[in-house]
Every structure is written in C-alpha cells, then in structure tokens.
Amino acid sequence: MNTPREIAMYAAKILDERKGLGIKLLEVTDVTSIADYFLICTGTSNTHVKTLCDSVEEAVADEMGEKLLHREGHRGGTWVLLDFGCLVVHVFTNETREFYDLERLWNDAKEVPLTFEE
Secondary structure, three states: OOOHHHHHHHHHHHHHHOOOEEEEEEEOOOOOOOOOEEEEEEEOOHHHHHHHHHHHHHHHHHHHOOOOOEEEEEOOOOEEEEEOOOEEEEEEEHHHHHHHOHHHHOOOOEEEOOOOOO
8 A cells, every 4th residue: 555655756756757847745744634745736738737637647546546536627727636635636727826826825834855767
C-alpha cells in the first residue's frame, strides 16, 4: 500500500511529464483535515488542464491503486479539482490560478520540495 506522500509525489511526476507548469506540493495535514496534500499546477489552456487531469486520474488509479473520490470542473475547464482522499489536485489555467492564489490561502502549509529525474 502506498503512503499519501508517495501518491502525491507520483501525481506531481505525472503532471511534470505532461508539461504542467508551476507544480507545487503542499503538505496540509497540520492545517486541515480535508486531505494530507494539495497538489497545485497550471495548464496552458483549457484542453491542457483537462489532459493533465485525465493523466493524473488514470495514472494514480492504475499505478497507485488510489480511486478518485470526486472530480469537479470549474468555469469551463479553467480549474479542475481531483479528490483522491489523501490528495487533492488543483489544475488551473494561469489566470484562474492567479485569481484564487491557493498558495497564499494555504500559506501555513509546508511546501514539499519536488525534483523530477529525466
């Protein structure tokens, strides 16, 4: 069984492989009971946002065995949320990410350093 951190790191790697931008992983266990991790990413278009989300959903389910509990789209694909229980993935278009500024809202969370190997 995979830990929440392993699931979150794997999802971040998938976003990176699919050319997601500004990927940030926040450990939120000490600030909320919603999830253990928030993963935030920017897509270059509504289509890219959808592709990023589809890739994460498929990879996390197939490779990590973690079922998606809820998927919610917002404003025509400018923000999609994927809820895996231990991990909530937020994928935005750039303008929508700047508007909601989740990093500021969750500034009490610990940012997890991400390094992706080639």
